[in-house]
Amino acid sequence: MREKDATVTVIIDNQSYRVPRGYTILQAAERFDIYIPTLCSHKDLSPFGGCRLCIVEVEGMRNFPTACTTPVEEGMIIRTHTAQVQSVRKEILQLFLSEHTSSCLICDEREECKRYLGTIRKAGVTTGCRYCPKDGQCELQEVVEKLGIQEIEYPIYYRNLRVEKEDPFYDRDYNLCILCGRCVRMCQEVRLANVLAFKQRGRNTIVGPAYARTHLESGCEFCGACVSVCPTGTLYEKARKWEGVAQLEQVTTCSFCGVGCQISLQIKADRVIGGLPAEDPLVNNGQLCVKGRFCIPELVNGPWRLRHPFKKFNGLEVDISWEDAITLAAEQLSRCAPDEFGLLISSNCTTEDLYIAQKFARVAMGSNQVDSPARLFYGPALNAYLALLEKSVPLAEVREAPAILCVGLDTRYGRSVVGVELRRAMHRGARVITIHPREHNLALTAHAWIQPPPGGEGEILQFFARFTAGEESASPPETNLSSETLRQLARELKQASGVVILVGSEVLHYSASPQILAVLHRLAENLGAGVLPLPAQNNFVGSLLMGTYPELLPGGFSSANEKRLKELEKVWQTEFRPLTNGWNSGNLSAGKPLKVLYLIGEALPSGEPPAEFLIFQNIYPPDSPIRPDLTLPAAAFTEADGTFVNGEGRVQRVHRAVNPPGEALPDWEILCRIARKMGVRGFDFSDVREIHREIAALVDGFQDFDQPPRQARSLTIEGKFQIAASGSFEAKPDGKKYPYLLNAAPLEHVYRGFPLSSRVEGARVIFADEVLHMNPRDARRARLQEGDPVEVTSQYFRKVWPVKFSPELNRGIVQVTVLQNELIGLNPIPVIIRKSHV
């Protein structure tokens, strides 16, 4: 098309403008800063034409067309503010207002009240009569003000609907709803979640899920996208009510999973009051999951945040100064031999913290006894998982792939950003196959949902692997789908080029997971498919690259690699030969008893204190009854600078958006101060940038701290993890005696050792941890009521959990997520279930 044809000339309010063809009148006006009032249109949503506030006069057109739906045409003459248009707009707005609470809009005392709170006599000072949480940031208010409406001439009709407060994270007051449909379009068009719909008709029209169901019951992901676009106070974030408008924004990287979404933190008075998706096409593309969208403020602003260092003294906990705390730590550490010291650091910490932690262990302590307990999350499957990480492709490949295979992935709450990509892929016609034992949120819309018993994923993958390797006569395992369908699916996978395989967390915790992942690896090779392991920990890849493991050195080298050790000695200007002896976070008592255990962002291990002296560095005091000897307050990810490396291998920035509470400090800074106190060289960093520079000298991809290139890169890891033999229980329990199959998994929504459900009200509702999920029909047969304590007995253990009805589970299967990653033995494991009478 010629240059000229790409634009058209229009006249808006007597001025001529050139605008791109295909623009709507509204877009054209916005481009030149001409105000047209709107309520239902939104830049991320399709035009709707519902509120009719944006009507304009167009010469030669009858009636007033809506600017948001009418495309510009060559020579159009548009008037946006004629007296007639304005008066129709006012009529329309008054009609809206006749159904809407309006004390915040047309009170006589409005102006005065804003300034002096003059009319507040019998109302609370915090809220006044301006009770709506949206007050001051409401688009309806804004339009009313711009159109200068002072009274409402229509009879008032108040719907008197019940305010819906039963769901977590946000409340809904449909008395304020103007039916602009933004939330519906957001949920249907952008998120493709289809929770919200218009229901009923005419005067009874209301937005919501089917029947009078709660959002929790209707498959809502609590992504909050609908809340973000609501122009009124109808949908409002519970935790953010009355916080008002943010003063500042800071884009940073989410720290709740390995997707690594870009979040715009909302800041007011040096506090994070919310998190919104950042417009960033690289990773999350304007989407977030419930964790990033709703869980940050409550987590980082909790009243029990650690503010000062303290130590245990005569059974009491006494505040001490940083100086004393550092001295105490240095003294204790100085008396440790290398194998009497252990350091555990969370892979939620920044790359720079991780780097300093392992350097501290290796240089200051001469020890290899540094570990990230993330290894326990992957358990025996860790090496197999590493192999998958080495084949990882960027998330963007999901956008092109003709066929996508998901294994053990449920994107309802965690990683819903990936779920959106998957549903988009389905919409453009990609085949999506999901293998999952439980009904999950991909089950409805995927082209095929293969439902094995827990642990049976391997057999399906095995069949696919054999089939795609040319063994077309291989017989498929028995599942919910017929053999013919499974063959057909295998054929489709084989024929497609550019298949992507997504690996969720729910396939990682079986006893057979190492084998399952190995088969998956083979299948990927047969298909030439890219793999997307979706690590649960935001900086798991960073921890591998920094080498916070006894087996790994920075750069992913094996700690037995002499050449690498020499290089490190040169950069670190020190001599060291740390010993390796099988010690790790799953086996703290291997080797000599520990004198000092230093925990950074990690929960205390259960049971007896595993060391003479415990240093606990975190954002909250420990949940366990054990009191650490020294407690050091650390900064959360919203309070420190650094980088995270996401599951795709992108190095992304984290920003100090607010100051840490009290005297809390970033982890690296505390470590460096202790090292200096101990008289160790190589810890004179004055900011993160310098640490990053040192990392850059040792590991690829870390050149630019301020503007990391954020390139996706798959890992190359030389070191292999030592894994204790799994399946320590060999006997195969008999199915008659143990009629249920228990599937137990560690929970993954953890930040620095604290489950989000222990700190965030809404998270407690959506993540039911330490609760036994059971099919309601099974439960009724066992005469159980929801919440009853049940005793779960296997050959090896006996445990009591409250029961929760989960229709998604098949009969005969029970499921639990556990806080402490204790050994349950074989997983899945046959069990007996009985009502407990304790």
Added chain:
Amino acid sequence: MKSHEYDKIFSKFTGVEGDLIPLLIQIQERDGYISPEAIRRVARFLKISENQIYGVATFYPKFRFEEPGKKTIKVCMGTACHVRGGKFLAEAVGWHFGISIGQKTPDNRLDFQRATCLGCCTLGPVVQIDEKIHPRMMVTQLMQMLREHE
């Protein structure tokens, strides 16, 4: 409806979104209403959410979402019947059973609906019980009849 009966209905369709309304019509013809179970099955068949289906379905007044009562009484509220006292008949039914138009008795026996002209205006006011039209109805007469039906 039993599982295989759903399958029978579904077998007549290809499973695209456009099938939704015709499918719901057939289900309502069969069951008299659209049950939550029906919505669940249609959702799986068409691979769209139950919420979406419910939203679309409630837009059409012809769909019902509650199991109808065993007997249906329709009081005509068309213009002709209205002027001849249809409203009193409706009120009488309402009083007698303690329900209003669009509801059914708690024991599920009687379904109370309104009609807008049953096409026999000259016989008004008209009441329809199940398929049978009762012309020139009076309150006392209607009450008598209802008692008989109980």
